[in-house]
Structure formats: C-alpha cells, structure tokens
Amino acid sequence: MIDLAMDMEQYDCPFIDTTADHDVEFAAAHWEFHPVAEELECRMVVESPDRGALDNGLSALQSHENMHDVDLLAKQEGVAHLKTVMAETDAMGTIRDNDGYITGPFYIADGSETWHVGFDQASKADGTLSELERDNEFDVVERDEVTLPQMNDVVQNAAAAMTLVDGCRELSDVERQTLESAASGGYFESPRQTNLGDLAEEFDVSKPAVSKNLRRGERKMVERVVDALSELDD
Template sequence: MISVTMDMVQYDCPYIDVTDDVDVSFHTMHWDFNTAQQELETRILVTGNDRGALTNGLNALQNHEGTLGFELLSRREDTAVIKSFIGQTNAMRTIRKHDGYITGPFRISDGSELWSVGFDTADNTDNALADLEIGNDFRVESRNATSFEDYLDVIQHLGATKSVLDGCRELSEIERRTLQKAVDGGYFRTPRDATLGTLAEAFDVSKTAASKNLRRAEGKILRRVVAALSDIDEENDLNRE
C-alpha cells in the first residue's frame, strides 16, 4: 500500500469555503460515501475560535450551496458535532477513479485540509496525483510504501491504534495547538529549546494557563498510550498461542 498525506485545497468543497471565511476547523469522525446518490455523509467535530465563530461557521456551512444536508448533533461552548452531506468533489472523484481510499480523518482549517489516502500500487498513486492537479491545489506532505508485514501489524493492533486516535480526538483545539507547538519548538528536548514562557507568549496566555493546557494534552494522550500498550501485549499473547 502507498500511503499519501497531502495538504489539499479544493475549490468545490463547502468545508474549505467555510474555514476560509470563518475561524472554525473541522475534524472528521466518520464518513460514508453513497455511490448511488454520489453523496458523502460525514460526522464532524467542529471547533471555533470562540462561541460566536462556531455559530457563524455552523450557519455558513448549513447555508452553503454545496451542503446537501445538515444536522447539529451536539454543542458545547465553542465545539459542536454535526452530521452533514455534500456532493462528490473533483478530488474525491479522482481518488475513487484511481482506486484510492481514505486511511485517516480529514482535518480542515484555514482554507485547506489535510488528507490521508492510500493506493494499492505506485502507478495508481502517480496517476491520481497527476489528475488531482486539474482543478485542485495540493502539496504532498509525505508518501510512504507500507509492506505487507507493516500492514498486517496495523490490522492486528487496530484496538491499540484506535485508542491512540481517540486520545488525539479528545484534545481541544488549544490543547492540540499547545502540544504541537511544544513538540515543534523543542520543549521535550534535552536541553529544552522552548519553555513555558515561550509557549505562553505564543498563545498570549499566562505560564500557568500554558502549563495547564500542556498537562491536559499530555494526560489525555498518555492515558491512551498506556491503554494501547496493554492492548498490544494482550494481542501479542493471543497471536503466540
């Protein structure tokens, strides 16, 4: 399998249009493509910079001409979960034409989205990427070939993988951004290249707030990692029997 991660800009995608105009981001939780109706049904976590931004983003998506259906499932402060329907975009059609498939959740913000897609052969990958250049702007962030052994390892440890993914999805927007800034900035290196002071300055908050956001993010991720380690041990024991 060829795994490709790309930063994609589609000009016919309602989600991208909304994030280009409003300070909201979308994180897909579940999707299902109806081949008969050529519709994509998606359950999405929506996060706004504040409550007003979330309201504006939800209204913009619901009223977008490319939105075929919209349902608000839950909402709390600046975060909501929705179910929505859109038609098949040019990029979606191209991926499917070349037997591609989704391998991870979409993350959409600031007018672009991060795609994780897979192809069975290098030829399919090359042809899809060539066709995507027609009508889309994108940048390939990574391209990796996954061996049968690696693929089997993933399949055998789906429970552990899901546990870690669930931990990532539990992060609030500020927790995710703080953790990412800490990692990218070298907070966890020895010696440290970043401090609580630099994190606080980056997000215009106090050191105490930066520390709380970072600790909450670490706690959510590490709890899931520890649970995943136990799942891996159990699955390995079963495979040896």
C-alpha cells in the same frame, strides 16, 4: 499500498470554503460514500473560539451550494457535532475513479484540508496526482509504501495506538509544552544537554514548579505507555 498525506485546496468543498471565510475548524469522525447518489455523508466535529463564530460558520456551511444537508447533533460553547451530506467534489471523484480510498480522517482549517489517501499500486497513485494537478492545488506532505505486515500491525494494534493518543490529550498545555521543550533540549539525554534551571528560565517559573509540571506529564504518559504495552501483549 501507497499511503499519501495531502494538503488539499478544493474549490468546490463547502468545508474548505467555510474555514476560509470563518474562524472554524472541521475534523471528520466518520464518513461514508453513497455511490448511487454520489454523496459523502460525514459525522463532523467543528470547533471555534466562541459560540458566535461557531454559529456564523454553521450558517455559512448550511447555505453552501454543494452542501445537501447539515444536521446539528450536539453543540456546547464553541464545539459542535454534525451529520452532513455533501456532493462529491471533483478531487474526490478523481481519486475514486482511480481506485483510491480514504485511509484516515479529514481535517480542515484555514482554507485547506488534510487528506490521507491510499492506492494499491504506485502507478495508480502517480496517475491520480497528475490528474489532480489540472484543477486542484495540493501538496503531498508525506508518501509511504506500506507493506502487508505493516498494514496488519496497524489494524491489530489500533487500540494500543489510541491509548497513547488519549494520554497525549490528557496533558495540560503547560505539561505538554514542558515535555516538548525538555525532549527537544536534550533533558532526557545522557549526559543532559539542558537542566531544570534552563527549563525554569524558559517558562519563567521556579525550578520546583517546572519539575512538578515535568513529573506530572511524565507520569501521565508512562501510565498510558504501560496500558498500551498491556494491549499489545493481549
């Protein structure tokens, strides 16, 4: 299988148009294509800095000519959960006509959309990209050739992967930033390329404070790694 990650700008996508004009971001939680009606039904999570910006974005989405239906399932502060039904875009039609399929969630922000698309053959992928270039702006961010054993490994270990993702989400902003700086600076190397003093200076805090943030982040991630290892064993 050829797996492509693409940064796509579609001129007929209501989500892309909405993020280009309003301060909102969309992420697809679930999607289903209805071939007879040529419609794409999605469960979307939309996020915005505040309720006012969110309401403006939702209003623009509902009035878009290619959006057939928007059903608000839940809303809290600057986040909402939607069920949407939209017309098939030209780019999606091109991918489907060439036997392509979606392999991961959509993410839409700032007028562009991240797609994860799969093809069974490299020739199909190359032909589709050539067709897409005629009417769309896009960049192939990543291209991987996934073998059958790799596909089987991904499917069987999806739960373990989500455990690690949940661990990342549990980190506070300070813990995440401290871990990232420590790792990129060589704190975990032997010998260390940076130390607590360097990290404390970078974050303008005391060495005990940066050590505390580092330990908290490490503990959360190690706990999740242990849980994921247990799921892999199962």
